[in-house]
Amino acid sequence: MTRLTRRRFLTIAAACMALPARASGPEIAHWRGRALGASASMKLVGVSPAQGEAIFAEVEQELARLEAIFSLYQPTSEISRLNRDGSLPAPSADLLNVLSLCTALHDASGGAFDPTIQPLWFALANGAQSPEIDVARSTIGWDQLRFDTSRVWFTGPSRGQAITLNGIAQGAITDRIAALLKARGLRNVLIDMGEIVAMGSRTDAIGWAAGIADPDGIVQHRLTLKDQALATSSPHGTRIGPQRDQPHIIAPKGTRETRSIVSVSAPYAALADGLSTALCLVGSEVREAALARFPQARIEFETLTATDS
Numbered sequence: 001m002t003r004l005t006r007r008r009f010l011t012i013a014a015a016c017m018a019l020p021a022r023a024s025g026p027e028i029a030h031w032r033g034r035a036l037g038a039s040a041s042m043k044l045v046g047v048s049p050a051q052g053e054a055i056f057a058e059v060e061q062e063l064a065r066l067e068a069i070f071s072l073y074q075p076t077s078e079i080s081r082l083n084r085d086g087s088l089p090a091p092s093a094d095l096l097n098v099l100s101l102c103t104a105l106h107d108a109s110g111g112a113f114d115p116t117i118q119p120l121w122f123a124l125a126n127g128a129q130s131p132e133i134d135v136a137r138s139t140i141g142w143d144q145l146r147f148d149t150s151r152v153w154f155t156g157p158s159r160g161q162a163i164t165l166n167g168i169a170q171g172a173i174t175d176r177i178a179a180l181l182k183a184r185g186l187r188n189v190l191i192d193m194g195e196i197v198a199m200g201s202r203t204d205a206i207g208w209a210a211g212i213a214d215p216d217g218i219v220q221h222r223l224t225l226k227d228q229a230l231a232t233s234s235p236h237g238t239r240i241g242p243q244r245d246q247p248h249i250i251a252p253k254g255t256r257e258t259r260s261i262v263s264v265s266a267p268y269a270a271l272a273d274g275l276s277t278a279l280c281l282v283g284s285e286v287r288e289a290a291l292a293r294f295p296q297a298r299i300e301f302e303t304l305t306a307t308d309s
Contacts, residue, residue, distance in 0.1 A: 116141055214303075275290065278290060
């Protein structure tokens with residue numbers, strides 16, 4: 001991935017709980033701009049342009065704060081400093097929360113979910129050959145990362161260790177924006193930042209409609225969401241490497257992906273995001289064990305790879 005976002009557009013559609021009766025329909029506040037390095041748009045239904053302006057400013061500020069934690073492309077972000085220095089003092093609560101969930105997902109997936117994959121991802125993305133790839137693979141190991149409230153640090157003997165949270169941070173950021181909007185009085189909200197959070201329902205109270213698309217953008221499955229998050233992962237949805245022949249979701253043990261699309265719903269987007277990433281890489285036995293660890297999550301749609309179907 002070339003940016004933190006998997007998709008190119010961020011959209012937020014929200015409706016107030018109680019909309020005044022208006023012959024011309026409710027007011028709508030619109031915003032377009034940049035967020036997380038990509039084009040972004042927001043729509044707030046039942047909110048005046050003046051009210052929306054203040055909300056949009058808060059969302060922009062929160063997105064900038066979170067990117068300063070999770071971005072691999074900002075040299076001063078928390079992740080970039082950890083990867084550069086091997087240690088990060090005074091980590092933010094947002095980072096620690098995501099790292100704790102990473103540990104749970106790593107354990108539940110039998111090690112398939114491993115954010116220390118970053119050196120291997122970087123090597124493959126830049127067309128490295130076998131010796132360099134072997135060196136990169138030797139740095140992988142979630143058990144070589146430690147964290148507490150005072151710092152995050154690598155413990156392994158290898159230089160060049162690094163992490164990426166691109167398989168989960170998108171969901172964590174979506175959750176934070178949802179919390180911000182809820183705190184501002186918006187209860188019926190649909191947020192799509194690559195991962196989806198559906199709070200409440202549309203004004204007709206039947207829930208929010210969502211579609212799950214394949215890498216070509218063709219909708220394969222439709223569903224209705226209410227107070228749920230939805231995340232979809234596809235290893236070949238983005239291809240890396242000079243020949244664009246490598247999947248962007250990579251198994252740390254060198255095994256190939258088992259599913260070409262996995263879409264997961266869960267109570268919050270970070271969990272849905274991390275699970276959809278992990279479940280692309282595991283067999284059926286590990287898949288069922290992982291889902292048992294998170295009983296409020298479920299697979300909404302999946303397709304096997306060509307050799308596994």
